[in-house]
Amino acid sequence: MTTTADPTGLTGGVRARGLVRTYGTRRALSGIDLDLGPGVTGLLGRNGAGKTTLLRCLATDLEATLGELSVLGLDPERSGERTAIRRRLGYLPQNPSFYPHFTAFGLLDYMAVLKERGGRRERHEEVRRALRGVDLYDRRHTRIRRLSGGMRQRLGLAAALLGDPRLLLLDEPTIGLDPEQRIRFRDLVSELAVHSTVLLSTHQIEDVAALCRRVLVLDQGRMIFDGAPAELVARARxxxxxxxxxxxxxxxxxxxxxxxxxxxxxxxxxxxxxxxxxxxxxxxxxxxxxxxxxxxx
Amino acid sequence: MRTVGWSNAVTFGRLTGFNLRHLARSPLFLILVPAATAVVWLTSHASGLPTMGELFNEAVLCAAGVGAAMFAVTTFPALREVRYSRSMALPLSPGARLASLALASITLTTALMCAVLTVFVVTAPAPIAGTPQPAAFVGVVVLGWAGPMGAVASVAWTRSYAPLIALTLLLPLYLSSSLLALGTRTDVIVSRMGSLLSMALQPLPISYPDTATTALLYLAHAVSMVLCAGLLTLAARHDTRFLRPVGLAVTTVVLVGMAALHVHAQREYSYDALSANARPRTPSTGSCHGLDDMTYCPLPGYESWVVFWHADLEPVLRNLPEDVHRPTVWQANHTLRPDILFHPPDDGIVLTEYWRPDEETHRARLRSELVAHVLGMGRTDDRGYVGTGQARTVIGAWLVAVEGEGTEAAEWFLLDFAPGRDDLRLTHALLALPEEQVAAVVHEHWDVLMSSTTDLATLAELLGLSLTGPEAIPEPDWERSTLDPGFIDDQSTPPDGT
Known part of the structure; x- marks a missing residue:
């Protein structure tokens, strides 16, 4: 159980014990044990290794079949606690599909309303800040269907970053970003990770190398490595x-x-x-x- | 989890406000709603003396127009919740988000309908006559909700724009089929579709639910329609095991209830049922209004029309001898006074709520009713009475048209009594004479002239006119007449006094 202090009263981090998720007869996660605290943790693994399933379980989008899970000190299986987790969670799913008729501002405003980000003025200020953070402020009135793939990815990132999340779950966040944007992304996430827990699932190993103090490697639903990047490198020497x-x-x-x-x-x-x-x-x-x-x- | 519950309620409220603003600013809303309102406005029958029935019809048209527009407007954000926001792990559940959207959409629909109806009421040139039935008007507003609720339900099931596309294609298809499919088998399908739509908007076989019972039936129908949409939305959820069968089962029950309501309404309120149940009764005149020697019994809410009726009848009344019995004027309709409507009292004349004091044909008809009654010629709608060649037929035509109404009203009166050329010729001659001259003869020889055996020659002689010989009054000016000479010749038969 993680015990990071949180001004909202929630406890930070993630704790999982024996987490199992099956799809029919196929096991996507097989007994994952995990403790996550503040800082950026990289999640690596081949396609189909179970990374997205793990992130969806932690994001309360998917229920675990077996095992114990505590997110921000709360039980995601309980409806009320699940809602509280979701309010303090930043989640960027893999290939997010946004409502194409929203403007960039409209989408973030919608997300901010759902995350209960204060009154209208305060909320709009936060939305503008998030848009500036991903360099989309100039495109705030553009409908999502007119944004490029990279811009949509940045918009998804901005949505995940809204509301100063205590837990940030990012599934392939840098796909489609140009080098400049990737550096900007790293900067944003590093800053947030000072007091929040960030789990970054990616195939971009250089992002992990640049950002993460800890790396998790999944293979066929099992955790085959949990340690510092330097430790992993040492094994290959x-x-x-x-x-x-x-x-x-x-x-x-x-x-x-x-x-x-x-x-x-x-x-x-x-x-x-x-x-x-x-x-x-x-x-x-x-x-x-x-x-x-x-x-x- | 009281705090979370309160927090969810706050988020729900804020999301509803967000949805409200986004719906009201969506391009589709800004195009379709003014278009629908314009259609309602252009197709409304602006009347100098508006009635509750007209207001109700206006409201139904508004519900159809605004409901259809809101169906289209709501489809898009409904798809946002159903298809695009599912994987975002948002704090409010998809069901709560859809409920918030539905609430915002029906709030907007209600505001629009109330605005249109308020404009109708405020701009009405006269107080709206008739009995207001709040339940009926609430029912129409609720019926308008079926548009957005239908959008939410259909999108929840199809997770696509298919319902909107189908509706968009069906409307022109329906309109074109109405013209192109005449006389074909498709015509039957088109006609049934039209009937279903009419039944959805107006399930009762009466134009306006003006009694508490019919208004409640209408409200029940509207609530059931919206309830069905809500239940179907619930049943579309596939994340719980029991909601779908339970939702579908309850929807079926509600649909059966709606069908039962429809059958009941047809049994109780169809023209045939109401006429069969009506009994001849001596009506009470307790709530009637006396004006000079006349008694007027308007339907509730139509009291302001009494002065118009009296003004219409006054020219006739002043040319009647004082001792002639004046009938009571009853206003009746199918639901409020069916006994009087289907069994008119012997000493009364009956006009329906559709007889409008601001329409010339209805004003002439009212005068005709009074004249036919005082002349003992029966009701004008009792076809078959032949008054050809009778002096009183011509006197009646003169009375109806005496005050500057021209020959048209007189000819309408004559038409009910199979007029001949001489009836028409003498009527035109009477109308050409000074009113005082004819009135004096009518007053002096009332009893003779009222007899069915008094012929035209007697009347002509009393007035110093002649139907034959060198001094004979001329043939009618057929150019100015509304009647056709051939038709008049076919109509005329020898007077038999029946």
């Missing part, structure tokens, strides 16, 4: 090389800009010898690929 010759089939590798190959292997002895092979410092991405079994073990 000695298993990443660069070489001139093309590695044999079955070895994960890719051609670099200078024509050499970057090779990931389970152990040095398992990779066929190459004359110009040079061990290199693994990146977080290398470490993640090695962990999730994208290379032969």
């Amino acid at each position: 000695g298993r990443v090389w660069e070489q001139g010759a093309r590695p044999p089939a079955g070895v994960t590798s890719w051609r670099l800009a200078d024509g050499r190959y970057r090779v990931l292997g389970p152990a040095e002895s398992d990779v066929p010898d190459a004359v110009d092979r040079v061990p290199v410092e693994p990146s977080l991405e290398d470490a993640y690929l090695l962990l999730t079994g994208s290379v032969p073990r």
